């Protein structure tokens with residue numbers, strides 16, 4: 001599945017097409033500083049993760065490509081689709097060097113269209129660390145609603161962390 005925007009397009013991530021490219025991109029970055037990322041990234045682990053995503057019926061992982069250069073500029077996904085309650089979690093990342101160009105916004109609009117029009121979910125939610133100013137600003141720009149704080153929702157590095165919970169409903173998307 002490929003969805004085209006103005007400056008970027010998003011395309012379903014596959015092991016065959018994207019493993020090496022993604023592994024290379026992540027290896028170049030100071031990715032170890034990112035809290036939610038595995039500290040010991042290896043090609044094998046990366047392959048396992050991408051295979052799991054590819055096979056999972058509840059995850060939809062895409063890569064973000066710049067149209068002009070075909071450069072890989074990030075990843076974006078919908079995860080943990082709860083088919084009964086019909087909600088899904090958003091996750092995404094624009095690589096250093098490509099941030100602040102509107103790509104995160106554009107890619108998120110594209111994937112929201114996919115979530116509401118193709119998957120027909122009722123709700124997309126975003127859980128953000130309270131310190132993640134860029135993501136919180138992106139949620140505001142996309143008119144996500146701040147539903148509150150999920151107390152000690154996320155376990156990382158031996159500690160429970162509060163998360164800000166943002167949501168967008170299908171009826172809100174349709175009216176935009």
Ligand SMILES: CC(C)(COP(=O)(O)OP(=O)(O)OC[C@H]1O[C@@H](n2cnc3c(N)ncnc32)[C@H](O)[C@@H]1OP(=O)(O)O)[C@@H](O)C(=O)NCCC(=O)NCCS
Nearest residue numbers: 091092093094099100101102103104105134135137138141
């Ligand atoms: C959050 C993230 C995806 C945004 O992507 P991006 O391409 O840099 O964002 P954009 O250029 O599309 O900006 C969209 C909006 O986000 C906000 N924003 C993004 N970067 C910002 C910054 N450095 N300072 C303030 N606001 C910022 C602004 O509201 C901006 O709109 P504006 O330019 O009209 O003010 C990116 O910063 C990122 O990858 N962060 C690290 C990974 C992460 O936290 N992912 C979320 C996990 S769920």
